Amino acid sequence: MLPLQLDQLTFGAGGTAIINGISAKIEAGPRTIILGPNGAGKSVLMRLCHGLLTPTGGRIVWHGARNGDVRRHQAMVFQRPVMLRRSALANVVYGLQLAGKSRRESELRAMDVLEVVGLEQQAHRPARVLSGGEQQRLALARAWALGPDVLFLDEPTANLDPASTHDIENIVNTIHASGTKIIMTTHNLGQARRLGDEILFISNGRLMEQTPIDRFFKEPASAEASAFIKGELPWH
């Protein structure tokens, strides 16, 4: 259903524009990183694309969308995973059954993805007693199980330690390798460099540039981006 076309996309709340006239085309293939400082509007942009928020202006067009619900072909992983009060397996099965899969089919698929994210031993443990890193891996499994064309990730490692972050990044790459388009927000330059193929740099609700990863770090096109890189890099 890609490319995803954003057309003068605007979102305001209480008189202030959080997203301010963003136009971009996001193609199938490369891992897209939405980068920017805190409060730039990255998460809001992602929620608009995913359909959790309704734009107050502009358009979102999924070109080549197959018949039916575009929501069916995308999934999202949030910064703080929301786990249902049931087993890890049941959390994955829940999403699959909402998507119309039979119980049997859902359980088989769920066990498969839990194995990929390394949670097969925890399948029958209550999801909410898992560690933060495990819960985020479970959230990835739940999203990926749906077989989305596009997977949105909103700062998926912001609350995690380095080891868990490493696990999550590996899983994201596995999902990418399986052919799912990755669109991820982060404010972490190291992570952007490790996981990204192209950067959408957002500042103050505006798209400053859309640049391939190598060029972004060598010669960012916008003054905001070079200031961000300069300001952030000494700590990475």
Next chain:
Amino acid sequence: MTGLGEAFAAAWALVIGFDSGLAGIVLLSLQVSLSAALIATLIGLPLGAAIAVERFPGRQVLIVLLNALMGLPPVVVGLLIYLLLSRAGPLGSIGILFTPQAMVIAQTVLIVPIIAALSRQTIEDAWREYSEQLHSLGARRLSAAMTLIWDTRFSLLTIVLAGFGRAAAEVGAVMIVGGNIDGVTRVMTTTIALETSKGDLPLALGLGIVLISLVIVLNALAAVIREVAQRRYG
């Protein structure tokens, strides 16, 4: 105060000895209040869930009203149901005034707002946490509401127990619509009121002991459920 001591001893003997008169009253109390709690749950829980996840005009007013109705005075509920069910009333023809059914109806009316208002709060809090995730997974309102009810089931059980406790402990409503008829509509609270005014303290006290024990057991049960659920499901 030897009278009090004697009354306690006699009351204790009645409780320990499973006095048949006392047992019948306790049994009817449980029947009426459990039925009321069950029916009120079937009405109040879906109502609370619907208000929690739906957005409609007048919603805030409804919430305030529902919260206010939690403090409904039992005697007023009794009076209203009495007027409805009395021979000249709109529902007089079914002829259930002064029967346990009428008492169930009165207590149900009394605790529906409690169960609806408290479950609305619980489910709405959960909804705030879950809504983006459930939307993202493609859950429609109805299935989202079912998920929220299931995920808050232990808190909701505590709410139902609170409703039952309120029903079992009230006296005004059942007194008016039941009539406190010996062997037919006499429950713990109405018996305590009657026997106290008659001066038969042992029976009144015995029932008081049972009633208070029941309330303590219920609260202990609620605490245990919460504790176990917290430990097992996080």
